[in-house]
Amino acid sequence: MNPPALEARAVVKRYGALTAVDGVDLSIAAGESVALLGPNGAGKTTLVEMLEGLVSPDGGRILVDGLDWATRASDIRGRLGTCLQDAKLPERLRVQETLELFCSFHGRGRDRADELLSLVDLVSHRRHLCGKLSGGQRQRLALACAIAGEPRILILDEPTTGVDPAARRQIWEILSHLRSQGATLLLTTHFMDEAVILCDRVVLMESGRILDQGTVPELLERGGASSLDDLFLRLAGRRIQE
Amino acid sequence: MNRNLTPALRARAVLLLTRAHLLEFFREPGILFWAFGFPLLLSWALGLAFLTPHRVRVTLLVSRTDSAAMRAALPDTGSIALRAMDAPDAMRALRRGEAAGMVGEKAGSPVLQLDTTTQEGNLARLLADRAHGGKAGTDLRVEAPQALAGSYADFLFPGMLALGLMNGCVWGIGFALMDLRLRKLLRLFAATPLSRVDILLSVVLARGATLPLENLLLWGFGVLVFGVAMHGSALLFAVVAASAAAAFAGLGILGASRVQQTQAAYGIINALTIPMTIVSGIFFSWTRFPVWLHPIVGALPLTLAADALRSVSSEGAGWLQVMPKLVGLWAWGIGCSTLGLKLFRWR
Numbered sequence: 001m002n003p004p005a006l007e008a009r010a011v012v013k014r015y016g017a018l019t020a021v022d023g024v025d026l027s028i029a030a031g032e033s034v035a036l037l038g039p040n041g042a043g044k045t046t047l048v049e050m051l052e053g054l055v056s057p058d059g060g061r062i063l064v065d066g067l068d069w070a071t072r073a074s075d076i077r078g079r080l081g082t083c084l085q086d087a088k089l090p091e092r093l094r095v096q097e098t099l100e101l102f103c104s105f106h107g108r109g110r111d112r113a114d115e116l117l118s119l120v121d122l123v124s125h126r127r128h129l130c131g132k133l134s135g136g137q138r139q140r141l142a143l144a145c146a147i148a149g150e151p152r153i154l155i156l157d158e159p160t161t162g163v164d165p166a167a168r169r170q171i172w173e174i175l176s177h178l179r180s181q182g183a184t185l186l187l188t189t190h191f192m193d194e195a196v197i198l199c200d201r202v203v204l205m206e207s208g209r210i211l212d213q214g215t216v217p218e219l220l221e222r223g224g225a226s227s228l229d230d231l232f233l234r235l236a237g238r239r240i241q242e
Numbered sequence: 243m244n245r246n247l248t249p250a251l252r253a254r255a256v257l258l259l260t261r262a263h264l265l266e267f268f269r270e271p272g273i274l275f276w277a278f279g280f281p282l283l284l285s286w287a288l289g290l291a292f293l294t295p296h297r298v299r300v301t302l303l304v305s306r307t308d309s310a311a312m313r314a315a316l317p318d319t320g321s322i323a324l325r326a327m328d329a330p331d332a333m334r335a336l337r338r339g340e341a342a343g344m345v346g347e348k349a350g351s352p353v354l355q356l357d358t359t360t361q362e363g364n365l366a367r368l369l370a371d372r373a374h375g376g377k378a379g380t381d382l383r384v385e386a387p388q389a390l391a392g393s394y395a396d397f398l399f400p401g402m403l404a405l406g407l408m409n410g411c412v413w414g415i416g417f418a419l420m421d422l423r424l425r426k427l428l429r430l431f432a433a434t435p436l437s438r439v440d441i442l443l444s445v446v447l448a449r450g451a452t453l454p455l456e457n458l459l460l461w462g463f464g465v466l467v468f469g470v471a472m473h474g475s476a477l478l479f480a481v482v483a484a485s486a487a488a489a490f491a492g493l494g495i496l497g498a499s500r501v502q503q504t505q506a507a508y509g510i511i512n513a514l515t516i517p518m519t520i521v522s523g524i525f526f527s528w529t530r531f532p533v534w535l536h537p538i539v540g541a542l543p544l545t546l547a548a549d550a551l552r553s554v555s556s557e558g559a560g561w562l563q564v565m566p567k568l569v570g571l572w573a574w575g576i577g578c579s580t581l582g583l584k585l586f587r588w589r
Contacts, residue, residue, distance in 0.1 A: 052433050054589050074435070082433040088425040105434035149435065 003066030005184040012059035022208035035195035038205035081151035085158035091131030106149025136167025192228035342366035395468035400551035401524035414449035416494030420507040473558035486547035492578030518544040
């Protein structure tokens with residue numbers, strides 16, 4: 001039996017007196033697509049940073065394809081693709097140069113960069129400076145950089161925040177294409193429709209703990225909510241002001 | 243003018259906006275330091291260097307064997323200071339311009355070695371004659387000095403080179419790393435298979451690629467326009483410059499290790515570079531500062547770099563003479579890099 005693509009076992013992370021992640025267990029199977037939802041300060045980013053190997057847990061273990069970040073970091077990095085919400089790609093590099101740079105990190109060449117340009121529909125912008133791209137184009141380029149090494153696992157931190165609806169749909173299409181090719185996706189998002197459309201399973205986090213997880217219908221039934229938005233607002237302890 | 247506001251309301255709005263600017267100003271500790279603290283600190287440092295001994299005084303060097311006789315021949319009237327040192331050190335001090343000349347004994351009489359074509363040489367001769375005249379009533383014999391003080395350009399350009407290396411590395415490496423972190427690019431790169439050492443190496447190599455050219459241009463300008471001389475080995479000079487760059491690269495990495503805000507990035511870079519620019523003897527000799535400050539100033543990497551470059555270019559110093567300063571620069575480089583990498587944040 002194959003190990004989970006991503007696994008957190010009793011993971012704890014503290015910042016001073018604050019416990020940002022408090023004994024989280026999470027397992028994501030290969031090929032599965034999971035959304036991590038929760039209000040600001042729930043511990044999503046810290047958990048994601050630990051899964052990405054950027055932060056070491058104070059307790060517990062993080063495994064990628066059964067390999068432990070603590071001992072097999074270099075073997076893990078080639079298997080993961082990371083796309084950050086507001087990373088500013090090198091502004092004075094051209095789109096093509098940026099993609100070739102990220103392809104080089106994975107030992108890939110210009111052919112791969114050309115493939116990626118087509119995939120994210122930036123062929124006509126290949127000579128544009130990254131700093132001159134629109135928000136949607138920039139996010140598509142960031143996604144292309146994340147998949148430069150054809151990773152089997154993709155971690156996306158709010159991949160469509162700050163882009164217009166048309167650009168969001170373009171990104172969804174790219175992510176759906178990657179899913180159809182067997183990629184494992186973990187994404188954090190504040191857009192409930194994104195979670196519904198792209199993900200097999202939703203994980204709800206609050207105060208550093210996982211509150212619940214399952215398919216959207218399962219969560220709605222257990223939470224007695226009419227929609228994922230409704231469930232999220234309850235989780236965040238907010239009320240819609242009529 | 244906004245037609246919806248009466249003059250009174252407009253005045254109130256302007257006052258509140260002014261108050262808001264002031265509150266933002268006073269609630270930012272970094273700005274407070276640069277607005278109030280830094281000018282005071284700068285004035286204090288320059289005051290220490292230039293304002294304390296506010297009287298005419300020249301320094302003459304004397305060999306250790308002649309020291310007692312010369313102190314008797316030129317009694318300390320407060321205008322002449324005699325510094326006893328060995329001959330090689332005296333030659334270096336003369337080239338550095340740390341003394342107006344030398345005085346020694348020949349056939350039982352004091353003889354001055356002065357460059358009487360300079361203002362300082364003539365002043366020294368006048369003051370020495372006055373001091374000696376009070377004793378014996380005769381003028382002192384004057385000879386040409388065995389070593390001439392280098393020009394100000396000879397003093398300035400090695401210092402400017404050291405300053406360029408410091409700014410090039412602390413800004414070019416330290417600030418570049420902070421900028422990569424602030425733009426989340428460091429985190430993005432760190433999540434790829436590229437090793438973290440390679441990521442840092444790329445930043446250092448990028449700086450290293452242009453730094454020699456920048457400094458060759460500066461040195462070439464000094465040689466062509468101001469006739470700056472190179473009395474020592476060009477290879478040793480290059481080794482000193484490379485060691486200084488390594489020390490400043492370490493300082494840049496340490497400075498960049500934790501910063502997560504743009505304002506803090508500028509503050510740290512300025513805090514690292516500006517005090518050293520003032521006290522490390524780039525524009526004037528750091529021996530002007532009070533003696534109690536000398537051990538601190540002398541150990542700073544910019545002081546070590548500027549002094550080592552100067553001693554090679556102006557005094558023709560060799561490997562052995564420069565070695566203690568080179569060791570000091572390596573210690574800064576290794577110490578700062580090691581600590582910086584230990585503290586380094588990738589996100």
